[in-house]
Amino acid sequence: FNNVWLQTVFIHKYGKVLVFPVDGSHWINMEVIIKDLHSRNHQVTVLRPSDSWYIKPDSPHYKTITINSSAGFDEKGFESFVNTLTMLREDASLWSRISIEYNMMIDMYEIHKKLLQTVEGVFENSKLMQSLHDAKYDLLLTDPVYGGGVLLGHRLGLPLVFNVRWTIHSEGHEAIAPSPLSYVPIPGAMLTDKMTFTQRLKNLLFYFFTCLKIWYIVDPIYQPFVHRHFGSDVHYMELFQSADIWLMRNDFTFEFPRPTMPNVVYMGGFQCKPSKPLSKELEDFVQSSGEHGVIVMTLGTLVGKLPEDIAEDIAAAFAQLPQKVIWRHTGKRPSTLGNNTLLLDWLPQNDLLGHPKTKVFVAHGGTNGIQEAIYHGVPLVGLPLMFDQHDNFFRMEARGVAKVLDIATVNRDNFLEALKEVLYEPSYRDKMKKLSNLHRDQPMKPMDRAMFWIEFVMRHKGAPHLRTESYKMSKIQYYSIDVVAFLLTVVLLVFTVFICVVRFLCRRVFCRSKVKKE
Numbered sequence: 001f002n003n004v005w006l007q008t009v010f011i012h013k014y015g016k017v018l019v020f021p022v023d024g025s026h027w028i029n030m031e032v033i034i035k036d037l038h039s040r041n042h043q044v045t046v047l048r049p050s051d052s053w054y055i056k057p058d059s060p061h062y063k064t065i066t067i068n069s070s071a072g073f074d075e076k077g078f079e080s081f082v083n084t085l086t087m088l089r090e091d092a093s094l095w096s097r098i099s100i101e102y103n104m105m106i107d108m109y110e111i112h113k114k115l116l117q118t119v120e121g122v123f124e125n126s127k128l129m130q131s132l133h134d135a136k137y138d139l140l141l142t143d144p145v146y147g148g149g150v151l152l153g154h155r156l157g158l159p160l161v162f163n164v165r166w167t168i169h170s171e172g173h174e175a176i177a178p179s180p181l182s183y184v185p186i187p188g189a190m191l192t193d194k195m196t197f198t199q200r201l202k203n204l205l206f207y208f209f210t211c212l213k214i215w216y217i218v219d220p221i222y223q224p225f226v227h228r229h230f231g232s233d234v235h236y237m238e239l240f241q242s243a244d245i246w247l248m249r250n251d252f253t254f255e256f257p258r259p260t261m262p263n264v265v266y267m268g269g270f271q272c273k274p275s276k277p278l279s280k281e282l283e284d285f286v287q288s289s290g291e292h293g294v295i296v297m298t299l300g301t302l303v304g305k306l307p308e309d310i311a312e313d314i315a316a317a318f319a320q321l322p323q324k325v326i327w328r329h330t331g332k333r334p335s336t337l338g339n340n341t342l343l344l345d346w347l348p349q350n351d352l353l354g355h356p357k358t359k360v361f362v363a364h365g366g367t368n369g370i371q372e373a374i375y376h377g378v379p380l381v382g383l384p385l386m387f388d389q390h391d392n393f394f395r396m397e398a399r400g401v402a403k404v405l406d407i408a409t410v411n412r413d414n415f416l417e418a419l420k421e422v423l424y425e426p427s428y429r430d431k432m433k434k435l436s437n438l439h440r441d442q443p444m445k446p447m448d449r450a451m452f453w454i455e456f457v458m459r460h461k462g463a464p465h466l467r468t469e470s471y472k473m474s475k476i477q478y479y480s481i482d483v484v485a486f487l488l489t490v491v492l493l494v495f496t497v498f499i500c501v502v503r504f505l506c507r508r509v510f511c512r513s514k515v516k517k518e
Contacts, residue, residue: 360422
């Protein structure tokens with residue numbers, strides 16, 4: 001019945017979708033949406049930089065327009081960045097933590113700067129812009145973690161649909177939904193929605209730190225660009241806030257309860273699917289684990305190897321377990337590697353997580369991997385490295401389904417202890433199974449929900465009726481400061497008049513009394 005209903009609802013003329021993606025791991029989940037759009041006979045065109053790392057120029061699922069510019073991503077540069085972060089984390093001093101944040105801020109500044117140079121080049125390319133106008137796209141699909149797609153969409157006058165977890169400011173909700181600091185934790189603060197006074201103070205300080213990064217990284221880059229191309233009275237965040245649909249890559253099995261908006265559509269786990277059979281060689285290796293099962297380890301699409309000393313310790317810990325281990329590792333083969341561990345350059349993550357013999361997933365904490373672990377009900381051991389990964393794993397640890405280690409202090413002993421705890425303490429698997437059941441218990445699949453709303457925007461040329469107009473208001477109007485000031489003025493005026501009348505009456509009564517006495 002569900003399938004028939006969906007087919008009826010999704011009847012729609014073939015649409016034309018322009019995609020402005022973000023390279024790296026963000027492209028992995030964007031490609032999932034693109035493939036589903038293609039399967040529904042929509043025409044998809046992807047704008048890609050000439051040096052794209054993951055976005056291929058040829059695909060059966062989409063056409064490409066290649067821009068002669070830099071994406072700001074490359075494998076060697078990213079490995080160097082990871083190694084630098086790891087070395088800095090080994091020093092637990094305050095100065096080291098400040099250095100980590102400073103290095104990340106500088107890198108983000110450079111990436112945003114390169115991106116706007118790319119967008120500037122597109123805007124100045126009159127031939128390309130004319131061809132984009134003439135193509136008559138139905139909408140622009142983009143990831144707003146960088147602002148290029150948002151700017152291009154407004155320049156072309158297209159409805160905007162976001163594949164979103166983050167914007168250029170912070171977590172996506174904070175751009176459009178009320179986010180009270182009393183129970184909505186700021187990303188990175190490592191807090192839940194139940195905060196003590198001290199924790200609320202910490203949350204406020206993290207909010208100010210986020211504002212500081214916006215003032216010094218984002219504002220100086222985006223505001224002049226938007227003033228040049230969209231008018232001096234336009235704030236760049238207005239362009240983000242006027243998007244039609246926000247397809248959020250999470251849900252409330254992952255997110256803490258919080259206010260949301262009508263045009264926010266939750267599609268957490270949209271990339272998850274039932275596992276497919278493994279190759280014969282891999283299946284044989286998995287089956288050889290017997291009753292002990294398998295541990296799967298990968299640090300995502302961007303990190304194929306760790307510093308050698310850390311890899312040696314991890315391999316030594318694995319060697320002491322009776323489980324078989326499948327580890328995506330592209331670096332030097334560790335000398336401590338045991339016979340129970342299989343190293344691969346690539347592994348079928350979803351299919352392994354869905355295998356009944358998989359007991360634990362050792363991961364870096366990317367949203368895609370965590371959503372797949374939730375979908376398949378596999379508990380986690382976390383080695384977060386950067387960006388949102390620490391925050392993601394904190395949420396899993398708060399739900400009792402993960403044990404998290406600091407990559408800078410991980411060694412053979414504490415890694416082995418963490419593995420044994422998650423393997424042999426039943427509560428981790430039990431709680432993850434419960435989380436998986438909650439996630440799967442939905443009236444329609446997350447991908448079907450995402451497709452419905454993308455096609456809804458195509459059919460209706462946008463979704464302005466779901467979008468609040470609050471982004472057009474000033475801070476004074478939004479927080480009703482002018483109304484409060486007016487009411488206070490009225491109260492003060494009434495009180496003043498009352499006092500004056502009372503004083504006047506008192507004087508008259510006093511004067512009459514004095515005259516009578518005389």
